[in-house]
Amino acid sequence: MTIEVTAGEPRLDALCVLAGQVRELMDAVALTDVGEEELTAVTGELSALTGRLRAAARTTPQPFEVAPDGTLRHLGNAVTGAANPHALPLAVERAPGGGVRAELVFRPLHEGPPGAVHGGISAMILDHLLGQAVAAAGLAGMTGTLTVRYRAPVPYGTPLVATAEHTRSEGRKSWADGRIALPDGTPLAEATGLFVTPAGWLQRGPAGQ
Numbered sequence: 001m002t003i004e005v006t007a008g009e010p011r012l013d014a015l016c017v018l019a020g021q022v023r024e025l026m027d028a029v030a031l032t033d034v035g036e037e038e039l040t041a042v043t044g045e046l047s048a049l050t051g052r053l054r055a056a057a058r059t060t061p062q063p064f065e066v067a068p069d070g071t072l073r074h075l076g077n078a079v080t081g082a083a084n085p086h087a088l089p090l091a092v093e094r095a096p097g098g099g100v101r102a103e104l105v106f107r108p109l110h111e112g113p114p115g116a117v118h119g120g121i122s123a124m125i126l127d128h129l130l131g132q133a134v135a136a137a138g139l140a141g142m143t144g145t146l147t148v149r150y151r152a153p154v155p156y157g158t159p160l161v162a163t164a165e166h167t168r169s170e171g172r173k174s175w176a177d178g179r180i181a182l183p184d185g186t187p188l189a190e191a192t193g194l195f196v197t198p199a200g201w202l203q204r205g206p207a208g209q
């Protein structure tokens, strides 16, 4: 399953463009060396912009939903949501040999240890990718456990590949394996996770329909 990240609806497309601009702003904040006066001036302008966006606001992000074209989308998702500035966003696709894959480039604002990506950020990406591998097998669930083995520091600013595949299921429990690797396949972080399909989803579906 591929979850479309372009909405195809003018207002939502504009929201995704705004989120992309905010990502650039976040990168600029993380890296700026301008002086104190300029920092204060920019803060004032941003405060005014924040007020304009809050003029009409909701309490939850863009929902998990079926788009008009029939595909599933979650534009507000923290990992994949094109309308969520916090998201990379991760573009997940079906892997040719089964499972799912995503090409990604972490950025300096993802730093944890000096010069490398925060382990929690890597775990978040793996959590989502493993969950999507389970969902792609028709067995969507919530993460019950996630174990990550950090084999080497994950760099930012360089292309990486993340892959995951569903490995087995027992009743409502499903397991998946995944990894973040260099393009040549060298694994940097490996994960295994258990996903449990809540009993209610079997009747209503994850979005409560």
Ligand SMILES: CCCCC/C=C\C/C=C\C/C=C\C/C=C\CCCC(=O)SCCNC(=O)CCNC(=O)[C@H](O)C(C)(C)COP(=O)(O)OP(=O)(O)OC[C@H]1O[C@@H](n2cnc3c(N)ncnc32)[C@H](O)[C@@H]1OP(=O)(O)O
Pocket (backbone or CB within 6 Å): 064, 072, 127, 128, 129, 130, 131, 132, 133, 135, 140, 141, 142, 143, 144, 145, 171, 172, 173, 194, 196, 197, 198, 199, 206
């Ligand atoms: C973000 C989700 C969106 C949903 C999308 C769904 C489909 C759409 C398709 C695409 C989406 C693509 C990818 C996204 C999917 C996932 C990625 C990110 C997911 C997350 O970021 S998600 C946030 C973190 N996650 C939680 O917030 C979970 C909080 N928690 C609960 O909601 C419950 O706790 C739950 C549901 C886990 C279980 O509740 P429950 O009542 O259904 O379970 P119950 O007790 O009946 O147990 C039944 C059997 O599972 C075993 N079991 C239960 N829990 C276990 C555990 N933790 N560890 C080991 N085993 C466990 C029992 O031992 C028993 O095993 P046995 O049958 O052998 O006795």
